[in-house]
Amino acid sequence: MKLAKILFSTFFLANSLVFAQSSAVSGSGNSGDKVTLQDAIDFALRNNLSIKQNNLQVEQGINTLDQSKWAKYPTLNGGTNFNLFSGRNINPYTNGIITNTVGSNGFGLNSGVILFDGYQTRNGIALNQLNLEASQLDLQNMKNQITLNIVVGYLNVLSQQDLLSISQRQLEVTQIQLERSQKLVNAGSLPETNLFDIKAQLANDELNVVNAENAIISAKLTLKQLMNTGADRDIELVRVEVPNPSIQAYPATPAQIYEIAQGFLADVQAADMRVKASQKSVDIAKGLKMPTVSASASFNSSFSTAAENVNVTQKIVEQEAGYVNVANIRYPVFAYVPTSVASREKIAYFRQLGGNGNASLGLNVRIPIFNGYSTKFRLTTAQIQQKQSEVQADNVRLRLRQDIELAYVNMTNAAKRFSALGNQVRALEESFRAAEARFNVGALNALDYNISKTNLDRARANQIQAKYDYVFRIKILDYYQNRPLTF
Template sequence: MKNALLILTGFWVTLAAQAQEKWSLEQCVEYAVEHNISVKQTDVQARIDKLTLDQSKAALFPTANSQHSLGYQFGRSIDPTSNQFTTNEILFANHSLNVNADLFNWFRKRNTVAANNFTYEASVAKFEKARNDIALNVANAYLAALLSKEQINVATVQVQQSREQRDNVNKQVTAGALPELNLAEMQTQLANDSATLISARADFRLKLLQLQALLNLDAADPFDVLSPPVDSIPVEPLAELDPALVFSSAMINLPQQKINELNVKAAVKNVLVAKAGMYPSFSLFGGLDSRYSNAQKLLPVNYQEGAVPIGFVNINGTNYVVNTLEKVPTGFNKNTYFRQLSNNFSQNLGIGLNIPIFNGNQARTNWKKAKLNVESQELLQEQDAQTLKQDIYQAHTNAVAAIEKYNASRIAAVSAEQAYDFARKRFEVGLLKPIDLITNQNNLFKAKINMLSAQYDYVFKLKLLEFYKGRGIKLHH
């Protein structure tokens, strides 16, 4: 029994430890970078482009192919070893080895390798961009979850205050000092605050689910986040985040700009590849070939002259055989498989010239398309640079507005806190109606929520500028 209690206690301690484990932003980012599906897809594409690059490098070497066939033929056919018509059933085998090497093709293969190399480097940069994008999205979702958690804390305090006020009013109503209407108003306020707290908890759970989706975590898994005070989150002074300076840094550090630059270089090399298709190319070829047929089972080795009948002549009604002297084989060896391969062995070696004359204007069209693709990539590069600059200046403007909004909401929260303190004191001595106290309490709640929202909003906007500057996303020093 004692052992069972120890095991059960250990089980509950383990569950409690798991339930209390909370994720920091750094843990979330590291996990998302490793497990997010979008990041994995870009990694797979980078590996595919690496294989394409390796294959184009291997294409620089000569090609060699060996062909082997074994068959059975019957009916009227040609003996593959003697090239004579026959009706015999024949078992045959063919063997060949062919080699081909490009001598000159206007550097088509070398430019293909260069283009594929730039494409692969662009894919690596896309992988880095996907990692950065998911880090930014995780940071946004993480801060949204922190804000939602802070709203729960504010709503909890609101409920506690409303409950205390309801209990105090209930005592006064019981003593006959206040009418029952005041108690009903306080009970209504407590119910509304409780509903607000329930909504805040549900919103926090939704924020956690959104963050889990980015991390590619099972929605059923227990999950929570660390809650560093928003005041402790380090942010660079706005003066050090000048938009012109941030833009200059972003053009150097952000992967998207590297991607565009590499895509332009790849497109330029592909123009040379397409242009090479319009010019003649030279190649060197060679081959080995041999064959076997069971139609030639015996191979003559000795001959002697002999009379061989070639027809008949009719003289006065009598047929006379007409003979001719030919060498007639008198000795034979078995025409074995390897002997036939040796006797039928042939070789070839030569130089090939391929001249494109007319192919439906395909080569020239491909060349023109490749040049237009360069222009398209250059326009995309310019467009992305303009969009980046606009985004950075817009983010800076939003950050300025967010800081000003936070400062104003902080002053409003302080004023609302003072107003509520005054109202509560007046209410406690019977100089203020419950409905007026409720109004001041609601105003304070809204002011605190607005201040928190503005604070997290300006922190994220400054973090966004830091991200553009190349500092990454961090919530601690």
């Protein structure tokens, strides 16, 4: 909330460079791009690099939140492998020892899901949601600050233009008075020394005009830099008529302004969001003490070039087993012997995959027992961070209340100064008219005339500064109440 003080310091310093400066019509020409106050604000919001950086932080927050939301869903992964073995190996199909070259191919699907993790996933989603909202509020707060910067820069240019208008009118008055004095000197009614004093005053007024024109250039450069546009861009501000403010009591007290401000200001809301986020971090740390329950499932199948079917065919073979003698007659003896014939057939690829499939289901429980007090230390850290965020939120509110109180006092003081300067200008205008009349008839010397004119010039310049100071102080209080920065 110290932004208002910084902005005003910049605004007042720029106004103090000269005490007689600027009007848009006479000081800036008409060849540049016409830019309204809203145009300047919109351009700055589109092109400010800090806003672009904060936009990326918001996008990162959205990405992190989406990622945490998907973490609660089951995982599914698949895989495959290809292997080639040569020499002495184990047949993956029969587990027998073989010396052939064997190729294999496997497929697998695995899935897992967390059934319970101490609410860490749920609290993590809530934490990321709060962090995202805090980032969005930070972005809004930055936009508000840039808007205030642009308003101050815009008002600064207008004030310089108003002061240049005064300087030019002062120069015109001095030129007219020089012409009158020249005639009186020629007629012998005034000594020539009076003419020298008027010429010196004219040179001083011309210098004030030059200084005022330079101040407009500097003020415009500051505004261009706030807009993040090139210094060589020629712009013409569409003049916002800032009427002379009426001196009356502000319609809200500092306490009322504070109550409104803390309810909508983005930096206060961001601090509150971070308090809530720190509470979720504590809940996540507490969840580390609880068991984690997960389920898993898998399906696998494989193929091997060594896999084959062995077909065995049996048949009865008659074979002569010997002979016997019966009555000296030799008779052959035949035996019927069963024999088997084996044939080998490679098993087809997809047939193997269908036949080798296996599935599994699992339920896993992990119970934390001792992990070097890591859970304890993490919980303590989260609790400390929660207290820090609470103190930070209180500090934001404290600064807000103090800044509002200071802004209110400054507004009241600015109103008093503007009123007093108005009285001073009116009194000096009367005094100068009397001095001018006396000077024109030779009843007042040029030195006293110049002193009277200089006092009036300075008072008018101070009145312009006081006017914009007072208006700006009012706008700061309006900003704290979410009122539009219009004039």
